[in-house]
Amino acid sequence: MALHHHPRLRRVIYATSFEAGGVLLSTILLLLMAETTAGSSLVFSVLASTVAMLWNVTFNAGFEAWEARQSVKGRSLARRTAHALLFEAGLVLFLLPLTMWWFSVTLLQALSYEAALIIAFLIYTWAFTWVFDRLFGLPASAR
Secondary structure, three states, X not given: OOHHHOHHXXXXXXXXXXXXXXXXXXXXXXXXXXXXXXXXXHHHHHHHHHHHHHHHHHHHHHHHHHHHOOOOOOOXXXXXXXXXXXXXXXXXXXXXXXXXXXXXXXXXXXXXXXXXXXXXXXXXXXXXXXXHHHHHOOOHHHO
8 A cells, every 4th residue: 555645644554553563562571571461561561652652742842842943954863863862761761660660660670671672662663664664655755
């Protein structure tokens, strides 16, 4: 299906399927790392996904407002790196207390869970995007 003719639909399908896969991935990883049940891991993954989506909208609105005020336009490697690092740092700060409370673990254990999830999501994001683009075609911005 050539979704590049329908950019909004493409974004909705991408985000929905990405998050569904992400919930499955994090559920499995947490089940392997934490002393928890599948149900508890699934509910936590859905909560974490919701936090991530809300943070994404909030962070990107703030980042783009800041970016619009900059005299140098465009997205350099430094600006893209800062964006990624600040987003992930903020997400970890939001999720650490939730992780500690949900799984009754120490700060160090929660950090190890988050580190494993970040590494897994870097790989997942790359692979998911590649497969999605092969199945549905590139977006207009990349053609």
